[in-house]
Amino acid sequence: MAQIRLENIIKLFGKVAAVNNVSLTINDGEFMVLLGPSGCGKTTLLRCLAGLEIPDGGNIFISDQNVTEFSPRRRNIAMVFQNYAIFPHLTVYDNIGFGLKMKKFSKADIEKNVKRAATLLEVDKYLERHPAQLSGGQRQRVAVARAIAMNPAVLLMDEPLSNLDALLRMQMRAELKRLLQEIGATTVYVTHDQVEALSMGDRISVMKSGQIAQVDDPMKVYTDPANTFVGGFIGSPPMNFLVGEVVQSEGGLAVEIEGQRLPAPANLARMAGQKVTVGLRAENIEAGEVKDGPGLPTQVMVVEPLGSHLLLTTRIGGQSLKVVTPVDYPVSPDQPLWLRPDLNKLRWLDAQSGTLLNLN
Amino acid sequence: MSLKQEPEQALKTPGQAGEVALPDFKRRRRRFNYTPFLLLLPATLFLAIFFLYPMLQSFIIAFQDSQGGFTFDNIDTMVKDTNFGDALKYTLLFIVIIVPLQVVLALIMALVINTGLKWAGFFLYIWTIPLAISDLAAGIVWYSIFTNHGYINQILIQLGLTQTPIDFLSFENPTLVFVAVVIAELWRATAIVMVILVAGLQVIPRAYTEAAEVFGASPWQRLWHVTLPMLKPSLQVALILRTILAFQTFALVFALAGRIMPVLAGEAYKWYNDVRNVGVAATYALLILLLSLANTFIYLRFLNTKAEELA
Numbered sequence: 006m007a008q009i010r011l012e013n014i015i016k017l018f019g020k021v022a023a024v025n026n027v028s029l030t031i032n033d034g035e036f037m038v039l040l041g042p043s044g045c046g047k048t049t050l051l052r053c054l055a056g057l058e059i060p061d062g063g064n065i066f067i068s069d070q071n072v073t074e075f076s077p078r079r080r081n082i083a084m085v086f087q088n089y090a091i092f093p094h095l096t097v098y099d100n101i102g103f104g105l106k107m108k109k110f111s112k113a114d115i116e117k118n119v120k121r122a123a124t125l126l127e128v129d130k131y132l133e134r135h136p137a138q139l140s141g142g143q144r145q146r147v148a149v150a151r152a153i154a155m156n157p158a159v160l161l162m163d164e165p166l167s168n169l170d171a172l173l174r175m176q177m178r179a180e181l182k183r184l185l186q187e188i189g190a191t192t193v194y195v196t197h198d199q200v201e202a203l204s205m206g207d208r209i210s211v212m213k214s215g216q217i218a219q220v221d222d223p224m225k226v227y228t229d230p231a232n233t234f235v236g237g238f239i240g241s242p243p244m245n246f247l248v249g250e251v252v253q254s255e256g257g258l259a260v261e262i263e264g265q266r267l268p269a270p271a272n273l274a275r276m277a278g279q280k281v282t283v284g285l286r287a288e289n290i291e292a293g294e295v296k297d298g299p300g301l302p303t304q305v306m307v308v309e310p311l312g313s314h315l316l317l318t319t320r321i322g323g324q325s326l327k328v329v330t331p332v333d334y335p336v337s338p339d340q341p342l343w344l345r346p347d348l349n350k351l352r353w354l355d356a357q358s359g360t361l362l363n364l365n
Numbered sequence: 366m367s368l369k370q371e372p373e374q375a376l377k378t379p380g381q382a383g384e385v386a387l388p389d390f391k392r393r394r395r396r397f398n399y400t401p402f403l404l405l406l407p408a409t410l411f412l413a414i415f416f417l418y419p420m421l422q423s424f425i426i427a428f429q430d431s432q433g434g435f436t437f438d439n440i441d442t443m444v445k446d447t448n449f450g451d452a453l454k455y456t457l458l459f460i461v462i463i464v465p466l467q468v469v470l471a472l473i474m475a476l477v478i479n480t481g482l483k484w485a486g487f488f489l490y491i492w493t494i495p496l497a498i499s500d501l502a503a504g505i506v507w508y509s510i511f512t513n514h515g516y517i518n519q520i521l522i523q524l525g526l527t528q529t530p531i532d533f534l535s536f537e538n539p540t541l542v543f544v545a546v547v548i549a550e551l552w553r554a555t556a557i558v559m560v561i562l563v564a565g566l567q568v569i570p571r572a573y574t575e576a577a578e579v580f581g582a583s584p585w586q587r588l589w590h591v592t593l594p595m596l597k598p599s600l601q602v603a604l605i606l607r608t609i610l611a612f613q614t615f616a617l618v619f620a621l622a623g624r625i626m627p628v629l630a631g632e633a634y635k636w637y638n639d640v641r642n643v644g645v646a647a648t649y650a651l652l653i654l655l656l657s658l659a660n661t662f663i664y665l666r667f668l669n670t671k672a673e674e675l676a
Contacts, residue, residue, distance in 0.1 A: 057575050078581040090572035094594040094674045104580035107590070135673040155580070 007068045007081075007158035007191045008033045009054065015062035016049050023049040024060070025215035036185060036192045040202040041212035042238065047195045048163055050212070054193060055161050056080055067159060078107075083157035085165040089148040091136050097123070097147050098132040104155045122154035125184060142173045149181070153188060160190040166201060178204060199239045203227060211235045228286075229352065233359035236284050236352070242316060242327040245290075247283045248356055251276040263322030267299050268348060272364045282359065284352035287327045291345045292317070292334065300345040301326070305338050319344065420654070426647035439644040443652070446645075448635075452627040455543070459628065460611045463550055467607060468600070470551065471558035476588075478559075479566040489563065493556045500553060504620025507549035508534070511621065534622060542622045549617055554610065558603045565599025566592070598675075601668040608664070609657045629653050 009031040016024040024046040031037045039047040052058040054065060056077035065073045072080050083104065091100045099106075101122055102115045110118075123129040126146040136144055145165065152160055165181075166174045182205050185192050196202055202209045203223045211218045211226060211234075219231035230236035236244035249262035251273055258273055259266040260283060273281070296302070303319035303326060310316075310332060317328045319342055328344060330336065353362045430436040443449055474492055478485045495503065510516045511533040518530035533541050569592065577591045593600075615630035633649035636642050 055579055057578070077575075077579045078583070082579060084576070084579045086572055086576055088570075088572055090570070090576035092573060092576075092591060092595075094597075094670075103577070103582075103590075107577070107581040107583075107586050135671075137673045137675060151580070161579075 008066075009159065009191060009193070010066040010069075011050070011054070011063065012066070013063035014050065014053055014060045014065065016046075016053055016058055017061045018049075022215050024053065026063070027212075027215070027217055028063075029210060029217060029220065031191060031193060033191055034189045036194065036205060036207040038202040038206035038209045039193065039195045039212060040199060040206075040209050040239075041197065041218075043197060045212040046215040047197075047212050051161055051163055051193060051195045054159075055082060055084055080159070081157060082159040082161055083152035083155040084161040085148050085152050085163065087164040087167060089136075089144050089168075091144055091147050091151065093136050095135070096132065097128060097134050097136070097139070100136065100147055101128075101132075101150045101154050103151060118154045118156070119150075122150040125153060125187075126150040142169055142177070145169060145177065149184075153184075157190055160185070160188075160192045162192065162194045164196055165194075167196070167198070174201075181205065199241070203239070211238065213238075228350070229361065230284065231361050233282060233284070233354060236354075240286065242287050242329075244284045244286055244352075245326050246354070247285070247321070247324050247326065248280060249283055250280050251278065253277055262301060263324065265301050265321070267301070267346070267351075269353075270364060273353060273362075276353075276362070280356035281362070282354040282356045284354055285326075285346050286350065287316070287329045289347040289350040290326075290328045291347075292328055292330050292336070293343045293345060294341075296343050298345050299348065300343050303342050303344050305336055305340050305342050308336055308338055317342070423647040423650050426643055427651045429644060439642075439648040442642070442645050443648045446632075448627045448632055452629050452632045455626050456612065456614075456629045458543070459546070459550075459614065460608060463547055463611055464604065464608055466547070466551060467555045467558050468603065471555050471562055471603070474555070474559045475562035475566055476592075478563050492559060495553045496556045496560075498553070499616070500614075501616040501620055503549060503553040504617035507545065507552070507617075508621050511545045534625070536625055539625060542625050546618055546621055546626060549621055550611075550614065553617060554607070557610075558607050561599055561603040561606070562596065565596045569595045594674075597668060597670050601664055601670075604668065605661050605664050608660050612653050612657050612660075629656075 009029075011027055011029045011031075014024050014027045015022060027046075027050060029037075039050060041047045049058060053060045056072070056075055056079075059074060063073070064071055067080060067082075092103065095103065098119055102119045105115045105118055119132070120129065123132060126149055128143060128146045128150055131139060131143060131147075136147065139147065145168070149165065152162075166177055169177060178201055185205075194201075194205065203226075206223055208220060208222050209226050210220045211231075213234050219226055219235045221229070221231075226235060227239055230239065230244060233244075233246055236246065247262050249260040249267075251269060252259050252261050252266070254266060256268065258269045258271055258277070260269045260273075260281060262283065267283075293300075301321050303321045305317055306320050306325070307318040308315060309318075312332070314329045314332055315334055315336065317330060317336060319326050319328060326344065328342075336342065353364065354360060355362055427439055428435055428437070430438060474488070478489050498506075508515070512518075513530040513532060515533075517533070518527075521527045521531065532538065533545055535542070573591055573595065574587055577587045582590060613630050614628060615634060618626055618628050619631055619634075629649055630653060633646045633653070636649060637646035
């Protein structure tokens, strides 16, 4: 049973802090995704956890043991590398059994675990082959099988699906999720793909510039981003952000966006007279041609048919707003559109810092 | 009629009017590209004139008597010569001892350089300096170290470890002479093996050793199970090159040991230059060639990396 605790981890490359004071607790058996754009420090953090990098500051605990300065082989971990790193000179069987052989397991134990892992990942037909004789997808499976054969308490995965084509990635995503639920190892999964993060993780740590921007379960990260960065990074299309001003009006508190007022919750009163950023998801906006109910007058700029729906880019004043509509919705560029946001799903953020306002 | 059925209909009526004419395949063939052959030509000419031609010539000379007829006399003379046994013995012994020593030493040096530590690059330059020195010059340098009034004896006398200089390079101590030659050759020619191995190590992606580390391999296990197998192609090249060159060792031995330690290449020189018997000299050269070929064949056969084992 392995809980992972990262305390104030700092990793410097020269004078740049790739990981800057990160603290994170990953529960036993949890699937934690480290998500962020390239250069955010997610892979460096994973490598610190693996022992491939020694952090310049902070401590790492696995199962309450301080492993900060342990070499990788003393940490009881297994890892799936981005480029798989399965050994070209070894057969699939020897690759999967590599870790067990290094740890001097008996031949019978190695065989039992290799067969089990190979069957789970459906590579049991290729055990005598060399990696060069496998397709990219099969190599990826061997890399996962090698990790799973170890029965690791902690499983680390560094963008394991990023080298697969889109279709295979989607298939593998679902398969990995099922597999990891079955195994129950504490998993840390690095990815820059927000779809992977949302669909697989028990929780997501969104990282930016070496720091964690938000740690929450996937739906919470999606619906309540801690700041404009998280909202803008997660979701396709990303969350819309409109800048407006909180004003008192006859009907109560409102936010005025490009001269148009939308009702605002009463607990925003302390912001009266100040600018706020309103966050709203494209799918929480209803499009119409006639002005009925509270909404925003916009003009359609771009219409993108995406098969299952239309993605509209619209403009209100100098700001743009993305909206999805059913695929048969009659719309063309340059036409005016009346957008009615779901008022309960508006998110209120500080216009300067971009962080979510605490309305309690 | 749906679109899908049309090609089927067309196929049902072969050889009839309206059949689509096949494109003229001859016309579509790619034009022959001479460029690679032109680029190979200078090197091929060079090798043919300076290597292949002399090789064939020495092959002919080896089987020719003074009248130009065919003979085995040269082989007979070579084999019956008093020095032949010693020359063959020393050459083989020299190779058996020096090649493994150099490979192990070069591997250690290459691994040190490949650590990427602060002074690693500096060592690369220091260690490759002997490569720039001609083997005869190297022999003379080591002679001045080992000789009776050489540096070693002077140091030993200064330290009071011996009163009279030790005769390292004398007829009475052929083993010492052999050891001196091995040391000098280690100093001179290990770097070429090292350079090849450094190049080989540098193309092994770090991810492999990292994966081995994560999966519990100790430094020794990483070397044995990952680094060495992936270095096999480079090791093969280094072994072939080093062994062939070792068969040709001559100038350094000649400078250090003179006639105390005869080697095959030295005998070829002696028969050509001192005895002035071109036939026997050519026979020695031919023997060296055959031994080198046999050796290379063994290396290629037993250190072969199968295509599917490559990354």
